[in-house]
Amino acid sequence: MSPRHHLGVFGGGQLGRMLGLAAAPLGLSCSFYEPSGAECPAALLGPILGDQKHSPEAVHAFLDSADVFTYEFENIDVGLVERIARHKPVYPGLESLRLTQNRLYEKSLFAELSIPTATWLAVNSLAELKTATSALGLPLVLKTTTQGYDGKGQFILRSTGDLMDAWQHLGTSSPLIAEQFIAFRREMSIIAVRDQQGNTATYPLTENIHLKGILSHSLTPAPEVTLSTQQTANRYIDSLLTRLNHVGVLTLELFETDNGLLANEMAPRVHNSGHWSIEGALCSQFENHVRAVLGLPLGATSCPRPTAMINLIGQIPERADILSIPGAHLHLYGKSPRPGRKLGHITLSADSHAELNQLMLDIARHLPNPMALSLRP
Ligand code: AMP
Numbered sequence: 001m002s003p004r005h006h007l008g009v010f011g012g013g014q015l016g017r018m019l020g021l022a023a024a025p026l027g028l029s030c031s032f033y034e035p036s037g038a039e040c041p042a043a044l045l046g047p048i049l050g051d052q053k054h055s056p057e058a059v060h061a062f063l064d065s066a067d068v069f070t071y072e073f074e075n076i077d078v079g080l081v082e083r084i085a086r087h088k089p090v091y092p093g094l095e096s097l098r099l100t101q102n103r104l105y106e107k108s109l110f111a112e113l114s115i116p117t118a119t120w121l122a123v124n125s126l127a128e129l130k131t132a133t134s135a136l137g138l139p140l141v142l143k144t145t146t147q148g149y150d151g152k153g154q155f156i157l158r159s160t161g162d163l164m165d166a167w168q169h170l171g172t173s174s175p176l177i178a179e180q181f182i183a184f185r186r187e188m189s190i191i192a193v194r195d196q197q198g199n200t201a202t203y204p205l206t207e208n209i210h211l212k213g214i215l216s217h218s219l220t221p222a223p224e225v226t227l228s229t230q231q232t233a234n235r236y237i238d239s240l241l242t243r244l245n246h247v248g249v250l251t252l253e254l255f256e257t258d259n260g261l262l263a264n265e266m267a268p269r270v271h272n273s274g275h276w277s278i279e280g281a282l283c284s285q286f287e288n289h290v291r292a293v294l295g296l297p298l299g300a301t302s303c304p305r306p307t308a309m310i311n312l313i314g315q316i317p318e319r320a321d322i323l324s325i326p327g328a329h330l331h332l333y334g335k336s337p338r339p340g341r342k343l344g345h346i347t348l349s350a351d352s353h354a355e356l357n358q359l360m361l362d363i364a365r366h367l368p369n370p371m372a373l374s375l376r377p
Contacts, residue, residue, distance in 0.1 A: 004294050005029065008066030010081065012040035012048055014333040014342065015072035015270050018278070020045025022286035028294065031065035033058075041333040054080050063087055070248060070293045074100045074268055075147055091196075091247040091293040096268040099244065103145045103177045106265055113239045115263045118255075123176040126167045132178035133160060139181035142166050144173040152213070156181065182262060184255035188222050189273040190233040193249045193288040193298055194241040201288065201301040202234050203281060206273045208253075214340065217310040217360070220276045220303050223353045232261055240266065249274070249289040272311065272342070279329050279347045280307030305349040306356045310363060312344040321366040322346055325359060 005028055009016045012034030020030040020042055032042045033050040040048060049065060051058040054077070062084065069090040071081065074097060081097060084090055099105045110117050121132045123142065133140055138160070144153035153173065155166040170176055187210065192202040207222035208215055237252050244250075251271035253264040274285035283291075283299020291298055315337055322330045325348070332344040346363060350356035 004067035006031065006066040006068075007290065007294065008033065008062055008069040008084070009042070009072055010069070010076050011072035012036075012042035013072060014041045014335070014344075016040075016042035017045055017333060018275075018286045018331075019070070019072065019270065019290060022284060023290045026287070026290065026296075028290065031062065033062045041335060044334065054083075059083050068293055068295075070269075070289070071097070072269060089293075092250070092268045093245060093247065096244045096246050096250070100266055100268045101146055103143060103148070103265065104175065107177065109240070109243070110263045113236075113243060115236045115239070116260070117263050118179040118182050120177055120179045123178045124174050126163070126171065129163060129167060129176075129178065133157060133163065136178060136180045141179045141181050142170055143177050143179065144170060145175050145177050146173075154213075182255050182257060184257050184262075186222075186256050187264075188225075188233070188254045188256055188261075189218075189251055189271065190237050190254065191249060191251045191271060191274045191277075191285055192234075192237045192241060193285070193292050193301070194246050195292045195298050196247050196295050198242075199298060200238060200241055201298045202237060203274065203277060203285070203301045204303050205230055205233050205254075206276065208273050212340075214313055214342070215272050215311055216313070217308060218273050218276060219353065219356070220280060220307050220309075223306075229256070229261065236261070236263060244268075248292045249285050272345075273309075275331070275345050276307045276309040276347050277301075277303075278331070280305070280309075280349055305351060306353050307347060307349040308356050308360050310346045310360065310367070311342055312346065312367075313342055314339045315368045316343050317366045317368075322363065325362050327359070328363060 007030045010033045012032035016032050023030050030046040032048050034040045034048050035050045035052045038048045049062045069084050107120055123129045123132055140157045142155045155169050157166050187208045188205050190205055194200045204221035205225050206218045206220040208218045249270050251267045255262045270285045270289050277284040281303050288299055322328050327348050329347045335343050348359050
């Protein structure tokens, strides 16, 4: 079989851009299917193809542009991906894509693999929502089953008085899922990669701190994680990778509770909580994803020094302020500022979590307030 050198990526956002940045030193080129146009973050890294109607011409041009295909976002039209998959390999495969597009499928898969989650019920009507509040108790989190991200498509019911409000907000997006509200200690994620032969490599658990539903910053390795917690997370993600016959990176979001880890959701792709790995791991999530989908050996996933990732949301600080902090790395995505928009991130590593925290406080002085406030003094 001839060597493959061209990667086609569905999506041209920052994840596509960072995949392209990881592919370039390996001598691999990328093209991107991004109907929103040539102004997207990935435009720096390769041709931007595609149109809003997914016309045959646009799809053919994308098909011709690469040997193997992947995606940076799971909320894409499966039919579009199938049109490519009929002719050339797409990794991760269609089963990974279909399952992660719907929270009900995801939660059922977790149950099948004995991965614990919050207790949940499918909700198709106001009557079923009432039943769910009695069965699961309050508070309760009501979520859309598809298209939710960064806390969008969610409603927390705290009393039965919230029933109508919740239904008015989300009822039109039914079917919904109602989940028991989890008073977690913290949120974590585990990221792993599987190659075409079934070999896997797993990054250490990352602690994720959210603000208004959006990831604010993350710490890897998550501080004070016991060996048994790490092993449990490894077991969960391994069973998912195997069951899905997944090729590429898979991310599993977890709640750490007094009774152990609960799975929340997963993503069949590189993830914001893995951005630390660009400088913090021996081989980044982006490079490992590229390696896996192109049939290359996986790289090491260890994290030699504690590493933090701080998201830049809504505003971009002065470059020079950030770069004046020793060891700080700035990644800007080429996006114009808008409230709540992820515009870039900063990574830094230190010899200990205490030292890392100090460096993060130095960074926080240069960031807009909400982000700074969410850092622990
Ligand atoms: P999700 O879209 O499922 O990732 O949810 C976004 C955020 O909402 C999570 O990162 C949690 O902070 C919170 N959340 C989601 N589900 C629950 C739950 N069952 N209990 C408590 N908090 C939740």
